Amino acid sequence: KTKMTEESAVKVCVRVLFIAEETTNQLYQDIAKPLVVSTVEGYNGTIFAYGQTSSGKTFTMMGSDQTPGVIPLAVEDVFQTIKNKEFLLRVSYMEIYNETVTDLLVDSWKRRPLEVRETINVSEPCRSLEFSDFSSNLDHISCKDSVWICDHLLLAERQPDKSSHPVATT
Numbered sequence: 012k013t014k015m016t017e018e019s020a021v022k023v024c025v026r027v028l029f030i031a032e033e034t035t036n037q038l039y040q041d042i043a044k045p046l047v048v049s050t051v052e053g054y055n056g057t058i059f060a061y062g063q064t065s066s067g068k069t070f071t072m073m074g075s076d077q078t079p080g081v082i083p084l085a086v087e088d089v090f091q092t093i094k095n096k097e098f099l100l101r102v103s104y105m106e107i108y109n110e111t112v113t114d115l116l117v118d119s120w121k122r123r124p125l126e127v128r129e130t131i132n133v134s135e136p137c138r139s140l141e142f143s144d145f146s147s148n149l150d151h152i153s154c155k156d157s158v159w160i161c162d163h164l165l166l167a168e169r170q171p172d173k174s175s176h177p178v179a180t181t
């Protein structure tokens with residue numbers, strides 16, 4: 012609802028362009044971090060990767076042990092931001108692939124497509140996303156939880172059935 016000034020619009024336009032030499036970390040600091048921090052303050056935010064197959068979506072979002080991607084960097088920052096506050100962090104992880112929505116926090120052998128509901132007036136129960144909750148307060152918030160989230164997401168990303176996909180739409 013904030014009216015975007017001409018100056019901020021120009022800034023956004025400039026910052027969506029990154030050259031090949033720039034790292035994921037630079038991209039994260041410039042584009043994603045401000046959004047991550049503002050979500051903790053109550054704003055809605057979305058970061059997504061879009062592009063043709065093998066263009067580097069997974070590399071950018073997940074990264075590797077040596078070069079963490081946007082998701083691990085964001086998780087780390089979220090935990091840094093909430094560590095001195097009472098907070099409930101709720102995490103879900105899903106894939107939309109060829110019009111099919113899949114919950115990646117469910118074990119691969121148990122996965123069934125999630126139904127997309129366009130109205131709340133549905134009589135039949137439908138499958139919904141699993142959530143992992145993390146409550147934090149001054150005493151027990153640690154980066155152990157952020158490591159758990161990243162490990163869990165990476166594990167889901169590496170589930171064997173994903174490699175059989177012929178086309179990518181991460």
Ligand SMILES: Nc1ncnc2c1ncn2[C@@H]1O[C@H](COP(=O)(O)OP(=O)(O)OP(=O)(O)O)[C@@H](O)[C@H]1O
Nearest residue numbers: 062063064065066067068069070071178179180181
């Ligand atoms: N910036 C980069 N530096 C080094 N290697 C990269 C970079 N971007 C992508 N790669 C490598 O290119 C390959 C394809 O990248 P990636 O799997 O991230 O693409 P993708 O867009 O997710 O593909 P798909 O749509 O098929 O899932 C991977 O081996 C990845 O490690």
